[in-house]
Each structure stands twice: as C-alpha cells, then as structure tokens.
Amino acid sequence: MKFFRAALFLFFVFAASGVFAQSSAELKRRRDKLTEELEQLNREYQETASNKKVSLKQLNILKAQINLREExxxxxxxxxRNLNNQISESNNTVHSLQNQLDQLKKEYAGMVLFAYRNQSAYNKLMFIFAAKDFNQAYRRLKYLQQFGTYRERQAGYIQGTQKDLHVKIVELDKDKKQKNDLLQxxxxxxxxxxxxxxxxxKVIVDLSKHQGELKQQQRDVQKRIARNNKEIVNTIKxxxxEARRKAEAExxxxARIAAAKAKAENREVVAPTKKAITKSSTNSEILNSTPEAAKLSNSFLGNKGRLPWPVATGQLVHGFGTYNDADGIRxxxxxxxxxxxxxxxxxxxxDGTVSRVQDIAGAYLVIISHGEYFTAYQNLKSVNVAVGQKVATKQTIGTVALDPSTGDATTIFTLSKGTTFVDPRLWLAPN
Known part of the structure; x- marks a missing residue:
C-alpha cells in the first residue's frame, strides 16, 4: 500500500509536469516570435536611423519596439513563475522520493537480516516443523517461498525509486539553469x-522642431481615415x-400571389407566417431577412474570438478607441x-461578399459583408476582388500600401455590426 500511494503521488506530479511543459512550450513559442519581430524592427530602425532627418517612421518603430519588449x-x-512552481514541485518530489527510498532500504535491510539469521536449511525446517498442524506448516512453507520473491521485488522498487530520484534531480538542475538564463x-x-x-x-524632441509640418501630416492622415470610415458607414446604409427594398418587394x-391564389380557390387570404420588413424594422432584421444572410451572420458570430488577422504577420500600432499621438493630437x-x-x-x-471597392486619395478601401456584419480594409495599394464577388476566409483581397506620412506599410481594419463599429480585439484570434 505504501508503494501504491507513492506511485499515485508520482502520477499526479508527472501529470502536473505535463501541463507545465505545455504551458512553457506556448510561452517559449511566444517569446521566440517576439524576439523575431524585435530583430525585424531593429533592422528597420537601423535603416531609418541612417537618414539624418528624423521621421515619424522612426518614432513608430521605437513605439513598436517598446510595446514588444514590455510584452x-x-x-x-x-x-x-512557471519554473518557480516546477522547481517547488520538483523539490517536494525529490524529498518524497528520498523518504520513500530510505524507507524501502530500511525494510530491505530488515529482510536481509532476517534471511541471514534463517539462512540454514535446518532453521527453515525447524520453522516449518514447529507448526501446530499441517495447515500452519503449509502456510509457513509458502511464506518462506514468497519471502524470497518479495525481497527481489523490494530490491526492484529500490532501483526504480533511485532511477526516478536521479531523473528528478537532473530535471531540477535543468529548471534552475533555465530560470537563471531567463533572468539574465x-x-x-x-x-x-x-x-x-x-x-x-530624443526622437520626439527632434520631431518637435518640425511640429507644424508633422501635425499637418497627422491631420491629413486622420482626414483620410475619417473619409474612409464615412464611406464604410454610407456603404452599409x-x-x-437595398435589403429593405428587396425584402419589401418580395x-x-x-402577398399578390397569395391573394390571387386565394381568390381562385374562393377562400380567405392567409396571413404570412414570416414577419414582414417595414419602416420600423431594425437593421439586424433587415440584413438577416434572407435565410442565407441569417446563416452567414450566425456563422460569423459563432467564430467570435477566432477570426484570423487581416495580415499574416504584423504589429498593432493603435487599437480600438481614443488615443493621443506623440504631438498630442487626439x-x-x-x-x-x-x-x-x-x-x-x-x-x-x-466568408462574405465584396460590397465596395473604392479608391480614396490614392489608396483602396475594400468592404466585405458577412450577413449583418461588415469588415473593411483600408490603405491597400492594389486589389484583386470586385464588387459582388464571393470571398473565402483568408482569401487575399489586395496588398498593403505605404503610409505617405510615416513610410510604414500599414492597413486599418474595422469591423462593424450594422453601422456600429466594434472592437476587433473581441473578434480576432490572439496574434
């Protein structure tokens, strides 16, 4: 029973180690990805630093570097933290295995001593013949036979425990070294x-010398973004x-066909079971007025938090909501x-249908409808889709353009339910 309890304890320890290993592997993958992105940013910063004129691109790269380093x-x-937990668990396991090994050795020493005292055949026979009856003599004979087998098994337990102890000590040393490397x-x-x-x-100080010019650039960028957002809302409206007119016409x-059929059959017109689209219908009711649109909306909603990013690799410059840039512009x-x-x-x-492709100030805007949901992709250099075209998840719709004010390759992605913009963080999968 002691060995069973010890084995059960080790099972839970190793199971916990498996969970730790999985979590550590994910953290390591994320750390490697961050390191790769930081190296790329460093190369780009070195390229911009060779230019004597300080630019917004340098500032944006530094911002991205700071965010990534903090992450x-x-x-x-x-x-x-994970390694500290693992080291603590390993220490507990080592102590438990050491105690178990000491107990096994103590029990084995007792068996060896007993075997030594009763090693002669005469003593064994006397032990058997001293029995009160035949049944007791038989049990004593079986005991002597099983005693040897149990002693061999106990020796195997000692060897196994010693092996487990050695493995755990090696893992503990490895974890301590890894922790030291991580701290460095x-x-x-x-x-x-x-x-x-x-x-x-330093860059902000240098940029402040050209504050007027930079603020004008920023205002131009914001005007372009505002124009795009207005176009998105107008397109959705x-x-x-169009969906309202189509639903009302249908x-x-x-109703006309039902009335004609009822008149031909000389009966009253049966009221339609489906709710009719009227002036008071909500945007959601209108956009989901067809079974296909309703199914697509439900499918889109069902993938909330799992949608892929609009670019395979990239860093978030600004998230959803209000922010102040380096020049204090809101x-x-x-x-x-x-x-x-x-x-x-x-x-x-x-999956969806292209609703709009528009060239605004030399950069393309693409809007895709997904039932009552809409996604928009701004600042595209080129597009390879057309209005009315069906697109699939992760299908390329164009290529990103350079931001004229910063020289960065940036795109702005928006997501809306009807005409209301929502935070993409709640919908996109973790990058």
Missing amino acids: KITNINSEV SQEKEKEELGKAKNNQV REIE AREA NDNAGYEIRTSTGAPVRSVF
Missing part, C-alpha cells in the same frame, strides 16, 4: 527597453436600404491600425 518581459515573468535575458531586455525609451525621447409579390480609431511588411497581402477574415 516580452511580461512573457519572461510568466515563464519564471530579462535583465538584458530591461536594459534594451531603457535604451529604446531614451531614443524615443446603402446595403441596408413581401408584396408574395485621435479616434474605429478599428485596428496594423503595421506589417511592405507589399504584404491583405486577406478577408471570413
């Missing part, structure tokens, strides 16, 4: 973070009105501003 430090903290890496990241923040201050035609972001590589393909995040 990487947080990621390392999580890894260290964390200190290095903190040092680099400090440098990036200092560089950011047109979609709603309802009138259905901006309202209706979606995600994503920085990616030059010429990167932009893809649809879900």
Whole structure:
C-alpha cells in the first residue's frame, strides 16, 4: 500500500509536469516570435536611423519596439513563475522520493537480516516443523517461498525509486539553469527597453522642431481615415436600404400571389407566417431577412474570438478607441491600425461578399459583408476582388500600401455590426 500511494503521488506530479511543459512550450513559442519581430524592427530602425532627418517612421518603430519588449518581459515573468512552481514541485518530489527510498532500504535491510539469521536449511525446517498442524506448516512453507520473491521485488522498487530520484534531480538542475538564463535575458531586455525609451525621447524632441509640418501630416492622415470610415458607414446604409427594398418587394409579390391564389380557390387570404420588413424594422432584421444572410451572420458570430488577422504577420500600432499621438493630437480609431511588411497581402477574415471597392486619395478601401456584419480594409495599394464577388476566409483581397506620412506599410481594419463599429480585439484570434 505504501508503494501504491507513492506511485499515485508520482502520477499526479508527472501529470502536473505535463501541463507545465505545455504551458512553457506556448510561452517559449511566444517569446521566440517576439524576439523575431524585435530583430525585424531593429533592422528597420537601423535603416531609418541612417537618414539624418528624423521621421515619424522612426518614432513608430521605437513605439513598436517598446510595446514588444514590455510584452516580452511580461512573457519572461510568466515563464519564471512557471519554473518557480516546477522547481517547488520538483523539490517536494525529490524529498518524497528520498523518504520513500530510505524507507524501502530500511525494510530491505530488515529482510536481509532476517534471511541471514534463517539462512540454514535446518532453521527453515525447524520453522516449518514447529507448526501446530499441517495447515500452519503449509502456510509457513509458502511464506518462506514468497519471502524470497518479495525481497527481489523490494530490491526492484529500490532501483526504480533511485532511477526516478536521479531523473528528478537532473530535471531540477535543468529548471534552475533555465530560470537563471531567463533572468539574465530579462535583465538584458530591461536594459534594451531603457535604451529604446531614451531614443524615443530624443526622437520626439527632434520631431518637435518640425511640429507644424508633422501635425499637418497627422491631420491629413486622420482626414483620410475619417473619409474612409464615412464611406464604410454610407456603404452599409446603402446595403441596408437595398435589403429593405428587396425584402419589401418580395413581401408584396408574395402577398399578390397569395391573394390571387386565394381568390381562385374562393377562400380567405392567409396571413404570412414570416414577419414582414417595414419602416420600423431594425437593421439586424433587415440584413438577416434572407435565410442565407441569417446563416452567414450566425456563422460569423459563432467564430467570435477566432477570426484570423487581416495580415499574416504584423504589429498593432493603435487599437480600438481614443488615443493621443506623440504631438498630442487626439485621435479616434474605429478599428485596428496594423503595421506589417511592405507589399504584404491583405486577406478577408471570413466568408462574405465584396460590397465596395473604392479608391480614396490614392489608396483602396475594400468592404466585405458577412450577413449583418461588415469588415473593411483600408490603405491597400492594389486589389484583386470586385464588387459582388464571393470571398473565402483568408482569401487575399489586395496588398498593403505605404503610409505617405510615416513610410510604414500599414492597413486599418474595422469591423462593424450594422453601422456600429466594434472592437476587433473581441473578434480576432490572439496574434
């Protein structure tokens, strides 16, 4: 029973280690990805730094570096926390295995001593013949036979426990070394973070010398974004009105056919079971007035939190909501501003139909409807879809253009339910 309890304890320890390993693997993958992105940003920053004229692109790269380094430090903290838990569990396991080994050795020593005292055949025979009856003599004979087998098994338990103890000690040493390496890496990241923040201050000071020009650039960017957002809302309104007219026309035609059929059969007209679209119908009712649209809306909603990003790789520059830029200009972001590589393909995040393709100030805007939901993709250099075309999830719809004010390859992704913009963070899968 003692061995069974010990084995059960070890089972739960190793099971917990499996969960830890999985979590650690995910954290390591994320850390490696952050390191790769930081190296890419560093190469781009070196390219921009060779230009004597400080630009918004340098500032944006520094911002992205700071965000990624802070995330990487947080990621390392999580890894260290996991390792601390694992080290604590390993220490407990080592102590438990050591106690178990000591107990097994003590019991085995007792058996060896007993076997030594009763090693002669004469003593064994005397032990058997001293029995009160035949049944007791038989049991004593079986006991002597099983005693040898049990002693061999006990020796096997000792060897197995020693092996488990050695493995656990090796794992413990490995975890301690890994923790030490992570702490050194964390200190290095903190040092680099400090440098990036200092560089950011210098760049902001240099940029302030050209504040008027930069503010005008920012205003131009915001005007273009506002124009795009207005176009998105107007497109959705047109979609709603078109869906309303179509639904009303279908309802009138259905009523006419029903009335004609009732008149021919000399009976009263039966009221339609389906709710008719009227002036008071909501946008959701109008956009989901057909079975196909309702099914697509439900499917889109069912993938909330799992939608792919509009670009395969990229960093979030600005999220949903209000923010102030380096020059103190207040901006309202209706979606995600994503920085990616030059010429990167932009893809649809879900199945749908292209509602709008518009060239605005030299950059394309593409709007895709997904039932009552709409996604929009701004600042595209080229497009390879047309209005009315069906698109699939992750299908390329165009390529990203360079932002004229910063020189960055950025796209703005918005998601709306009807005419109301919603936060993409709640819908997109973790990047």
